[in-house]
Amino acid sequence: MGKHVSLVASDSFKLGAYRADPSGAVKGGIVVIQEIFGVNHHIRAVCDRLAGMGYATVAPALFDRQHPNFECGYSPDEIANARKFVANPDWGAMMRDVQAAIDEAKKSGPAAIMGFCMGGTLAFLAAAKLNGLSAAIGYYGGQIAKNADEKPKVPTQLHFGEKDASIPMSDVELIKSKRGGDCEIYVYPDAQHGFHCDERGSYNEAAAKLAWQRSTAFLEKHLKK
Numbered sequence: 001m002g003k004h005v006s007l008v009a010s011d012s013f014k015l016g017a018y019r020a021d022p023s024g025a026v027k028g029g030i031v032v033i034q035e036i037f038g039v040n041h042h043i044r045a046v047c048d049r050l051a052g053m054g055y056a057t058v059a060p061a062l063f064d065r066q067h068p069n070f071e072c073g074y075s076p077d078e079i080a081n082a083r084k085f086v087a088n089p090d091w092g093a094m095m096r097d098v099q100a101a102i103d104e105a106k107k108s109g110p111a112a113i114m115g116f117c118m119g120g121t122l123a124f125l126a127a128a129k130l131n132g133l134s135a136a137i138g139y140y141g142g143q144i145a146k147n148a149d150e151k152p153k154v155p156t157q158l159h160f161g162e163k164d165a166s167i168p169m170s171d172v173e174l175i176k177s178k179r180g181g182d183c184e185i186y187v188y189p190d191a192q193h194g195f196h197c198d199e200r201g202s203y204n205e206a207a208a209k210l211a212w213q214r215s216t217a218f219l220e221k222h223l224k225k
Contacts, residue, residue: 009096134155136157
């Protein structure tokens with residue numbers, strides 16, 4: 001369904017992206033932001049799934065500045081290797097690349113952003129700092145708590161797993177205390193980090209299904225032409 005395209009950021013850097021387009025009428029555009037595993041099979045599958053629902057979907061390759069075309073799976077060695085990309089992340093550069101993807105997505109109508117893990121944090125930051133969005137959805141973004149004083153400019157929905165070893169419930173409570181008035185925040189019992197990804201051992205079918213229902217209803221509500 002999808003194809004590989006190029007985007008150009010504001011500093012003229014050219015990055016790759018995966019794009020999936022609907023076969024019929026287009027409801028709007030969605031930027032899908034990767035985990036630390038690159039624009040891999042799972043992220044492309046999310047794009048294809050959203051395209052099947054009528055959204056033109058763009059997933060920018062946010063590690064292209066460091067390692068063009070990087071993608072990997074979820075073995076312990078692959079996870080350890082992927083972590084090097086976020087040991088000292090250049091958030092500013094990634095935000096420029098995300099903005100380039102938003103600019104592309106909004107050509108198809110009102111635009112939203114949906115991110116997972118690292119991408120969940122970037123979706124939250126994009127909602128607060130970038131332009132052109134109508135909605136934002138973040139799944140288990142580990143750095144949201146550190147940035148919880150940022151106020152989203154658009155409707156924002158956040159999803160967390162209660163048993164996430166890398167995001168303690170104290171972080172989620174902090175986010176709720178600071179952003180509960182302007183964000184929808186959901187916590188899924190027994191769900192771990194990465195619960196949405198059906199290619200990982202932490203996949204939780206019940207949590208993934210409910211979070212996806214909430215996400216797609218949120219998109220339907222806020223991406224209206």
